[in-house]
Structures are given as structure tokens and as C-alpha cells.
Amino acid sequence: MVESLVVGRGLSKKFGDFTAVDSIDFQIQAGEAFGFLGPNGAGKSSTMRMIGATSPPTSGHLRVLGMDPMVDGIKIRGRLGVVPQEDNLDRELSVYENLLTYGRYFNMARAEIDRRAAELLEFVQLSERRDSRVDPLSGGMKRRLIIARGLINQPELLILDEPTTGLDPQARHVVWDRLYQLKQEGVTLVITTHYMDEAEQLCDRLVVMDKGRIVAEGSPRSLIERYSTRDVLELRFEADARDQALPVIETVAQRTENLPDKVMVYTDNADEAVIRLSNNGVHPISTLIRRSTLEDVFLRLTGRQLIE
């Protein structure tokens, strides 16, 4: 039997009249990379903070590492690593001192922290910046340092809230690479993101969240299979040509999405659809053929795009 590290049932979080998280159910297994995918404001960060035992649930059942976060918050936090969305590194301290003070909060011995900090700085490629202050570090370096900080206590569960938001593409790939390696080492990862590529890259299993609710659950592959077609055609038209083309498009597609800037055509065989459209006199100004992604799943489930 697989052990569940985190179990949420009917979990809700309200701030006054506003419901941030609305009765969600999920289970996170040991060793997996579990994702919460959804747009900003979907309730992901609130969920993460409840799992991190720093935010009391308004109602519902939550168990982290088999314990109740409101009763055993201290014990739970001792076995978690947290990488918050917002940079809260201590800018009064150097890179190494950030790891040192943080490690001390876990009551780790100084020698052990030193050994671990050297390893981690190597791991996040910051060894050369060991004695630098935090402020001059680039955004990507800061994020890597926060990840190293979250790993100082060898956590059983690493919680990452939007780990690559605000980073440039190159810096994102470095972070993904490090997280992938952690996953290989068997660290359980919980990740929130509003980037579908990040979710596809990193997550074994994920839930799609929207407006505080979970709207779908599964592996990236299975979600795409269940909620989308194999291929997607993205067609762009001259302003007036689109309305004439739409009825024709619908005959070749399993489903279409009419977005402000383009028409998405969902089909299992895009090449064939392109030929059929052309034969029926539909000539878009641009045609793009691609595989379905989680973005399409989200669009299907909510009628909206992830990044608005």
C-alpha cells in the first residue's frame, strides 16, 4: 500500500466573505511530484500555506505526514521544506548565513549545517557566491538559494509555491533541472504553478484548480487524453473571414474554441483537417499544428486561459 503524505478532504479556507479554497479533496503520495495547476487567485497558495502548517483551515480535514497541522504544526514544519512564492531571504545576511540561521531554526548542529550548506550550494550552483550578500543576486540565483534553504533540514516533503514565476526562460530551466534531480532522489515535491509547461515537465500527477475548486485530477498525459484531442490547430484569420469560416471548421473538428485572436481546432488528426479545410475553401492567414497541452485541458474545463 502506498503511504499518503498529505490528505485533504473537504478542505476550505475563507478570508471574511471571500472563499479562497472551496472544499477540495486530494491525496499526495510519498515520492511523487504533485502539482496544483491554476491561474492566479485559484486558491493554490492558500492551500500550500495550510499544508505548510502556517495557515489554519476554515473547515474540512487535513493530515500532513499523518498529523493534524493545527495540533502538531511544529513537528510537521520540522519535516517540511518550504519555498515561498515571495522572496523572503534575509537581506541582512550573506548567502551562507541565510542557510546557517535557517538551519538553526530546525535545531540542527552547526557542523551538520556547514556540511549540508556546502552540499546544497554546490547543488544549486551558488558555491562561488557563498559569502555574497543576498541583494546583488539575480532573480534566478535568489530562487535557487530559497530552494537550497528549503532543503537544509532534509525534508521529507518539499513545498514549492510558483517556483519559477518571474524568472527568465534560462533561469527557469536551471530550476527545473534541479527539481527534476530532487525528484530522482526520491524527495516528494508539491508544486503550484500557473505555467502548463512547468506542470507537464515536473508533475507526475496534478489537480487543476479554478476559483478555489478542483476541476480535474490525473497525470498530465491522462488529463490531456481525457479532456482534449491529440492535436490542435491554431488558425488566425483576417477580421471578416473568420465568421464565414467557422461553420466549415466545425465540420472537421471534434471541438472548437473561438478565442479573441485565434480559433483553436481540436482534432485527432491535424494534417487531415488542414487538407479538408483547404478543400472547402478555408484559407487562414496562419496555421499552426501542435500537440494538446494542459493549457487546452484548462480551457476546456473552465472556458478560460491559464494566463490572462
Next chain:
Amino acid sequence: MNTPRSLMVVEAEYRIYRRTWRGTVLTTWLRPILFLVAMGMGLGALIDRNVNQALGEAGYLAFLAPGLMAASAMQTAITEASWPVRTGIKWRKNYWAQISTPLTTNDLLTGLMIWITIRLLFVSTAFAVVIWVFGAGSFGKALMAVPAATLTGMAFASPLAAFAAWVKEDSTMIAMFRFSIIPLFLFSGAFFPIEQLPDFLEPIVVLSPAWHGVDLCRWIILGTPLTLSIWTELGYLAATMAAGWWAAARQLRKRLIV
């Protein structure tokens, strides 16, 4: 061995202090020296031209020094308690990082209070040395006043931590400093006996822990009679500290555990 978690917070404060101690050491020593030279000796020269029974026989410097020791402890405590809490929540955000570890908001508060106590003991001891050097009191008596000054500071530290945890805007902090800290300092009884004030103000001044601290320090160093019993004075300071502590614990939980 398991170290209490709040000591980890003290350790973190100390680590930052190691980077920044130069500035504070200068202020620790210079503040009492400058005040005693300017007010005790400079203004004292004008005051001591006349005979002033209300200020005692020993001259204005000797009257001022013990009261200023308590008032300085108050000022140190106020700065050390308010800005770190404010920046911990709002600017440096280190409180958010700390509560995602096994530390609780109570650990943060206890750690901060221990740290401020250490700072106050240090600042007050420096003041005692300056008093002795200026000949404003014996070294032994000045040292004996250190715990009293420290307690005075603590009676301000915890309420100010509560205030800083509650505050939403920096401008409120700055206004508070000018609006309440300066009167507390001026009307603490350090500079003149509060009998000088209009009658309706006296009971208000007595509410300020600073006045009790000034009274205690002057009793210890100068030997002037205590206005109230020693247990009332100590009890009042301790009670203010406890009430502030309770409010700060509550306020920190409210701000950070959401």
C-alpha cells in the same frame, strides 16, 4: 540536546548584530555622554545659579543622570522592539520565513524579548559607567540601577512590539514616534520633577512606566525617597510588560497565521 526554539531567534538576531554593532556601540556610549554634557553640565550651569530644593542638594547633573538612565533604556527598547517587528512582517519578511520552520510566533516574540533584554542590560551598564565617570553617582549604586532601567525598557518593549505588529502603514509608525515617544521622554520626570506640571497632568504622567523607572533609578543612585512603595513600582512595570507581551503575542498570531 534540544535548545529552546526562542534561543534560535536570539542567535539569529546576534548574527545580524555582529554585522551592525559598530553603529550601535557608538550611540550606546555617545548618547549618555552628549546628554549629560549638554543638559547636565550646560543647562545645569544655568540652573545651579539658583538654589532649587526640588532638585535636591547635589546639583542638576546628579538629578538628571539617574532619570536619564531609565529614559534612555526606554528609548532603546522602543527602537529595538518596533522596527524589527515592522520590517520582519513587511520589509525584510524574515518572520514569514521563520514561521515556516518549527518556530512559532511565540518563539519569535520570546526570542525578540530576550534579545532586547540583553541589549538593555548592555546599554544601561554603559550608562552606569558614564554616570560614574561624570561623578554623578557611585559606580556601585549606578550598577545596582541597571536591572531597574532594564525593567523600565522591557515595560515599553512588549507594548511597542504589539503596536508594530498591528500597524499597517509606515507613516503611522513615524507619527507615533513623534507623537508619543517624545512626550514620554520629556515628561518622564527625568528632566524635572513632575510636580512642576499642571495638576491635571500629573496623574497622566504617573501612568507612564517611564516615570516609575525614573523614580526607581533616582532612588537607587541619588537616594531620593520613592514616591510609591517599591513593590508598587516594580509591580507596575512588570504588569505593563506582561500586558504588552500578551497583546504582542495575539497581534503577531493575527498578522502571521492567516
Next chain:
Amino acid sequence: MSLLLARLFPPQSRPTRRAGRLLQRNLLVYKHIWMVIIAGFCEPVFYLFAVGVGLGSFVGDVTTAGGQTLSYAAFVAPGLLAASAMNGAIVESTFPIFFKLHYNRTYDAVLATPMRVADITVGEILWAQLRAGIYACGFLALMYVTGLTTSPWAPGAALGALLVGFTFSAAGFAAVTFMRTWHDFDMIQLVILPLFLFSGTFYPLSVYPPFLQPIMQISPLYHGTELLRAFTLGQFDWTLAGHAGVLVLMGTVGLFIISRRLVGTLLK
């Protein structure tokens, strides 16, 4: 010559009328402006009350350098007005500007528009002046009501307080451009406290031994105090031009440093 001027004062260091926009921004942002203003007005009043009423009877009468004998409260009041103008200027030009520079990055956004660096400098200083002017008028009104001044020249002290405010806003802002962490604020305290205590605010310079007196005259606040006291006592002589000159010079040097430093920090 014009080339030299252009080098000394590049376009970014020359303010335009847009400086007023920053003033508007500050007015908009300060929702608790009334609290700040009440606090700024109360501070010198508290000091006056404490020193004038509390200590006044112990000190008795004071003789000024000009040979005039007056009550201690009347002596100390203009000094407190000057000291308070300095304190207010320093408090308001250091903490908020430091945060805007390093944490909020307000100025980065401002400079993405046609606003110039010098517009920021001038806007911030005008903002400080606006408040300093309100405090000074309030305090002078109080002095009239309580009979601490009877001189018809006393309103001139408000202008003097503005000058002191200008000098120290510029100096404080200039200092902030060199500061890295908020611990550097200790250093500002280290400068402000001796100025506050040794600028002839609380007693005439003649209390000190003669060899110390020229040293005290280095303090810019001393010049401010003398200037304001001349107005509230209605006693003028040619040294006033010197006092005012020192303040103007120091403020201008501050402005110059700010524009150079800010161009370096914000437009790198």
C-alpha cells in the same frame, strides 16, 4: 563656459515644472496626512511645554548674546522651532525616501516617464517644505497667544524655519543616497543628536568656555537657531545674512549631491 555648466548640471539634474507631479503623488499617498501633520505640530509644542514650563522656573531669566534679558521659555521657543524643523526634515527625508529607493522602487517607475531625476529631488523637498511651513505657522501662532513673542517680525521666523527645513531635507536626502541598510540610520542619529544638543537651543553659547564656542558655530542648526531667535526677539544685525547664507549654501550643496548621486543610482 556653457559647456562646463552642461557638464556640471546635465539635463537630468535640472528640474522642470513636473516636480509638482511628485508633490501630487505624495499628497495622494499620504492618507494619514492629518496624523503626520498633528504629530509634526505637537513635537515642538511638547518640547516647549516641557522645557519652558517644567524647567523654566529652575532656570529663571536668561541673557542673550545681544544683552537682552528674557524668560527661559521665550528664549528657548525659537530654538525649539528650529530644532523641530531640523528633526522633521530629517525624519521625513530619510526613512520614507530610503524605502522608496530600495524597497518600493517608486522612483524607478517615476523615471520611466518624462520625469527627470531633478524633478524627484525638487518634488520631495517641496513636499517636506509644505509640511514644515504648516508646523512653523502653528508654533508661531502659539507663541503669540502665550506671549512668548511680541515682535512684529515674528512671522519672518516661519520663513527661517522653512530655510532650516530646506537645508536639512537636502542634507538628509543626500545622506540617504549613500546608505545601504537601515542600520546606517544610527549614523544619522549620531549627527543629529549633537546638533540638537549643542546648537544654542537650550542655552546661550556663552555657557561654554570661550575656546569651545567657535566649534559650536560649525553647527548649521546653530545658524538656524540664531536666525529664528532674531525674528522672534525683533533684534537684527548684519550677522543674520551670514547665518542665512550658511544654510542656503549647505542646502544647495545637498541638492547638488542628490542630483549627482541619484542619476548614478537610478539611471545606471
